[in-house]
Amino acid sequence: MRNANGMGSVYSLNTRKNKRKLRKPWIAKVSVNEHGERQRQKIIGYFETKVEALDALMLYNRDPQFIKNSEVTVDAIFQMYIKEHSEKVSEIRIKNIQSQYKKNFDPIKDKSIQSLTPLMLQSFMDSINKSSATKLAVKSLLKGIFKYALKLQIIKEDYSSLAEVGKREAVITRTVFTHDEIEFLYSKADDEIMATHLLILIYTGMRINEYLSLELKDYDVKEFTIRTGSKTEAGKNRLIPIHSKIRSLLYKVLNEEENKISYAIFRNQFTKYLKKYDELGEHTIHDTRHTFASMLSTAGANDVAITKIIGHTDIATTNKIYTHKDIFELRQAVELLQ
Secondary structure, three states: OOOOOOOEEEEOOOOOOOOOOOOOOOEEEEOOOOOOOOEEEEEEEEEHHHHHHHHHHHHHOOOOHHHHHHHEEEHHHHHHHHHHHOOOOOHHHHHHHHHHHHHHHHHOOEEEHHHHHHHHHHHHHOOOOOOOHHHHHHHHOOOOOHHHHHHHOOOOOHHHOOOOOOOOOOOOOOOOOOOOHHHHHHOOOOOOOOHHHHHHHHHHHHOOOHHHHHHHHHEEOOOEEEEEHHHOOOOOOOEEEEOOHHHHHHHHHHHHHOOOOOOHHHHHHHHHHHHOOOOOOOOOOOOOOOHHHHHHHHOHHHHHHHHHOOOOOOOOOOOOOOOHHHHHHHHHHHHOOO
């Protein structure tokens, strides 16, 4: 069926005379008249099927700019997205986002964002064989990219929310740091910053993101407590007494801002450090927090004190700012550690 005048045309380059069969033989063309010039033929694009070419022609007649945007890649959108985002969030957060993108988005970064269908996005999510937390972070970033593309009118529909994260079959085993491993870290703390990082995490029970964002102003050097917190209501704005063994280590780290690195860099250094020494077994970063809780429990600290210090569960508490009695009891619990 012939298109109406001025609506353009579609035809195939694969003919009997043309022996070489093209992968995208269908051409969509329109006649344009710019700046008073005589009409000329403009190719919208090349397509595998006639239906795709007709669809493109229809979209062009509705919105010429939409077709111009058909070659905009996911990577191009990400670069614009991260540039705008960098003005709103911390530098560490930006580094984490960039690391997440670099490690996971290779399968789709060079694809046109317009071309990504719900099935393609689901296939992309299914290909990420990592923890549920990582997959959730990837989906969050994917949604951010698509939302930004929608804002720029590069796409007309956001399919990112349709992609399901799914479940990860593997179960992470938590392994506490042994007494010998902790003693080994102490022997290296004067010369190796990772040993210091691990000792601080083991003796405070902080989450890694809490530690990497901790500042010197959060450390009360008179009371030897830090105020930190994230994630759950029980964990926010909580006090952690600092064990006498690591007070000087923590002060040095915070004073020299040696903890101000991205999570991606920390994890990479952590992994290399464990492989460097036979004295250290296999661990995850979260094992430091698990070790802290286990050490407190073994030393006889009561459950309420442990819960308050690590902010691990959402318990009912009416006052996030602890009384002096609370702090005294928490300090007693921490000093039970050897």
